Amino acid sequence: MDPLNSRMESFDTKILSPSVETARLGKLQLVGILSGFGAGAWLGAAEAPTKLVKLGVSPLVVSLLMVVGVFLARWSLPALIRGTGQMRLDIRQAPHLIVWGILAGCLWAVANTLTIFAIRDIGLSIAFPLWNINSLLGIFWGYLLFNELRDAGKLRWLAVLGGALLMFAGATLLAMASSLQSPAAHPFRGIAAALAAGVLWGTMYVPYRKAYLTGMNPLSFLAFFTIGELGMMLTLAVAYGGGSDALIHQLELAKPVLFWLMLGGFVWVIGDLFQQYAAKYIGISRGIPLSNTNQLWGLLWGILVFGELRGLNPSLYAQVIGGSLLMAAGAGAIALSSVNAKEHARWKQAADREGQRYKVDTAYVRAALSGRDAIPARNSAGSISDVNDPSTRPAPQSSRSWLDYLLVSAATTIFITLALLARAPNLALNWPALVALTAAMLILLLACGLALWRTTRFN
Numbered sequence: 114m115d116p117l118n119s120r121m122e123s124f125d126t127k128i129l130s131p132s133v134e135t136a137r138l139g140k141l142q143l144v145g146i147l148s149g150f151g152a153g154a155w156l157g158a159a160e161a162p163t164k165l166v167k168l169g170v171s172p173l174v175v176s177l178l179m180v181v182g183v184f185l186a187r188w189s190l191p192a193l194i195r196g197t198g199q200m201r202l203d204i205r206q207a208p209h210l211i212v213w214g215i216l217a218g219c220l221w222a223v224a225n226t227l228t229i230f231a232i233r234d235i236g237l238s239i240a241f242p243l244w245n246i247n248s249l250l251g252i253f254w255g256y257l258l259f260n261e262l263r264d265a266g267k268l269r270w271l272a273v274l275g276g277a278l279l280m281f282a283g284a285t286l287l288a289m290a291s292s293l294q295s296p297a298a299h300p301f302r303g304i305a306a307a308l309a310a311g312v313l314w315g316t317m318y319v320p321y322r323k324a325y326l327t328g329m330n331p332l333s334f335l336a337f338f339t340i341g342e343l344g345m346m347l348t349l350a351v352a353y354g355g356g357s358d359a360l361i362h363q364l365e366l367a368k369p370v371l372f373w374l375m376l377g378g379f380v381w382v383i384g385d386l387f388q389q390y391a392a393k394y395i396g397i398s399r400g401i402p403l404s405n406t407n408q409l410w411g412l413l414w415g416i417l418v419f420g421e422l423r424g425l426n427p428s429l430y431a432q433v434i435g436g437s438l439l440m441a442a443g444a445g446a447i448a449l450s451s452v453n454a455k456e457h458a459r460w461k462q463a464a465d466r467e468g469q470r471y472k473v474d475t476a477y478v479r480a481a482l483s484g485r486d487a488i489p490a491r492n493s494a495g496s497i498s499d500v501n502d503p504s505t506r507p508a509p510q511s512s513r514s515w516l517d518y519l520l521v522s523a524a525t526t527i528f529i530t531l532a533l534l535a536r537a538p539n540l541a542l543n544w545p546a547l548v549a550l551t552a553a554m555l556i557l558l559l560a561c562g563l564a565l566w567r568t569t570r571f572n
Contacts, residue, residue, distance in 0.1 A: 135454065141484050142451055144568045145394030148387040149403030149448060151561035154554045155384030157410025160232065160241070161418070162370075162377030172229035173350045174363045175374055180222060180339075180346040182378025187339040189524035190382060191332035192517035194571055203333040206477045210320075210329045211337050217320035218341025224313035225342075226349055227306040234303025236421050239433060241411030242287050242440050243307035248402040249277055250315025252447065255398035259322050260459035262398055265450070272450035276402065279443030286436035318397045321389065326464040327473055328481035330572060331389035335382070372535035375528070387561055390569075394484065395452060396460070403448030405440075410550070412437050417546040484569035 162179070191197065204211065224244075231240040252273060255261035262273060324334045354360045367374070384407070391400030412434070415421040422430060452460075461482065468478040480486065565571055 137483055138452065138454065138457055140568050141394040144484075144564050145391045145400055146403060146448065147561055147564050149391035149395070149400050150406060151557045152384045152386075152388035152391055152404035153406030153408075154410050154557045155380055155387065156404060157241070157384075157407035157414060158550065158554055159377050159381035159384055160228065160411060161414045162373045170367050170370060170374075171354065171363050172233060173226065173354045174360075174367050176222070176226040176229050177346050177350045177360075178364075178367065178371060178374035179225065179378035179381065180342055182375030183382050184339045184343045184378075185375070185524040185527060186379040186382035187335045189521045190386065191336055192513070192520040195330070195332055196513040196517050197336075197520075198514070199330050200333045200336060203329045207324075207327050207329055207471060207473050209471045210324050210327060210334065213320035213323055214334050214337030215341035215344075217317045218338040218343070219345040220313050220317040221338070222342040222345035222349065224310040224317070226346070227310040227313070231303045231307035231310065234306065235300055236415060239287055240303060240307045241415075242408040242437050243284055243304060244311040244314065245280070245405040245408050245440060245444075246284060246308060246311035247315035247318070248280060248405050248444060248447070250312065251318050251397040251401035252277060254315070254319050255322065255396050258319065258463075259326060259396070260456075260463040261396040262456065263459045264453075264455035266453065266455075269450040269453070269456075272446045273398065276443035276446035276450075279446065280402075280440045281443075283436040283439030283441075283443065286432055286439065315401075318392065318401055321392050322397050323467060325389075325393040326460070326478070326482065327467045327471065328464075328478040330481070331386065331393060332571065335386060335389065368534070369536035370538060372528070372531035373538065375531060379528070383558065390565060395448070399448045399450065399452075402444035405444050408437055408444075409441050413546075413550060418543050418550065420541060420543065481572065484572050486570070486572055 159179075162175075191200070228240065228244060231244065234240075235243075252262075256263070262270065265273075321334070325331070350360050351357055354363065364371075384404075388400065388404040391404055394400070395403070422433065461479070464478050464482050465475070467473070468475055
């Protein structure tokens, strides 16, 4: 027998034992919940540079430059964390997911462009909660397609449905506030753009879940994802920006703020990476609502740092803050309805179905579902390390190649060069609030990164 297949069959037998799954499930859920909170913080901060649309930069150019920053981050971060060798394994095992990744990237690019228009028309603090209706679609698709919430029990269903109603109530309150009292010239257009972005992002989570049930590593999925988003964003920018010559002219005008917009894309990728792990380990019906705590971070950035809503009717503050808190409470209720053993067994059925449909190796699918390498590391004695506690296993040997170092070096050089050429935007900022929010983000980054490494080795 092929030694590689023998090792994978042996590992598959171990990870399927009930005691191992019971011990792992709680740890993976904690990692997923923490990742969701980290995603909320970094996704919320990523939209702050889009305030530059108030300075006359075209929304299409803002979105395009953010996507360029995203592209650099989504190839350099995986190369830095694990090396691109993981991508080769994923391509061999599940080549169909490349297509799904590109499709998800296309949806993301269109949705992100719509958010720029929404922020321009109704402001960051109001637009954020509106496009977070993607949580509701995540619940729907998770249940319909991937067996999430099946056999979850009445209490968990009550938490999910109650949370969904709270989110709907919060979104309605915010829509009323923005349409009746928004100072923007086109409040209804902004509302429509935000809601459309939410629908597209909610549908985008279907490829996410297919990828992680089938076994693809989130770091690999992000790299394929960015091919679709960059291609789609270039198409939109050329088609709706007046052609390639007009686009080049707009990019030249935006030269002083290139760094800030691309930095926004880089920050987005860190948040999106945590969101991917949340979706993998607690499902899209829970992970996406939890990562949508970015609405609170968006509210904090919009009101505290940029001074949105300053000088307006106090009742507008009450509506915006009340609506945001209602949506956050609903997201929390959904996210904290933990996955029990019966529901997790239904996840395995969905994973097996996906694996059989695309002829993916069973060991590869189930190892990834448990947050482990498809081929486990061996200890110094040459035997398979203890799969009951992967944190005790030795870290896999680095498989980084010259390509990985080239990707990291190129991205770093580009950002440093643009930073040297950048000009501080002429915006009134509350610097103490900005420093405090940034410090909180860095703390969450460290906590999430350590948790993912110790529990899953970023699998």
